[in-house]
Amino acid sequence: MQPLQTLLVVDDDLDIRDALQDVFELEGYSVLLAADGLEALAQLRQVESPPQLILLDLMMPRMDGFAFREALRHDSTLSEIPVLVASADLDVRSAAEGLNVAGWLRKPLDLSELLSAVKRLSQAA
Incomplete structure (x- = not known):
């Protein structure tokens, strides 16, 4: 049996984190949750093996998605994890392109689009 693929959901909205955890677990993923960067x-620095994919919101308190992505890029053990940006920012595409991420989705999230992107990106990891 294949080990569960792990996803890290980084979003300051508790309802979104809970909903995504439910959806991903139903799809057979193991899910880690974080409220901010x-x-x-x-x-990420405590887990034995890194997740196959990070689903990242951009607008969060304490450390937003931009600062988090910058921190990842400077950590050789974490820099290779694909990041999928999910943001309500109307210009999420140009924001995401500047972050060198694997992909981006606009909130509210389309579930089939989300699951398709997650499956594609987590298997490539």
Whole structure:
């Protein structure tokens, strides 16, 4: 049996984190949750093996998605994890392009589009 693929969901909205956790677990993923970039970095530095994909919101308190992505890029053990940006920012495409991420989605999220992107990107990892 194949080990579960792990996803890290970084979003300051508790309802979104809970909903995504439910959706991903139903799809057979193991899910880590973080409310902001600082919490996400702390989790990434504690886990035995890194997640196959990070789903990242951009607008969050304490450490936003931009600062989190910058921190990832400077950490050789974490820099190779694909990042999928999910943001309500109307210009999410240009924001994401500047972050060198694997992909981007606009909120509210389309579930089939989300699952398709997650499956594609987590298997490539």
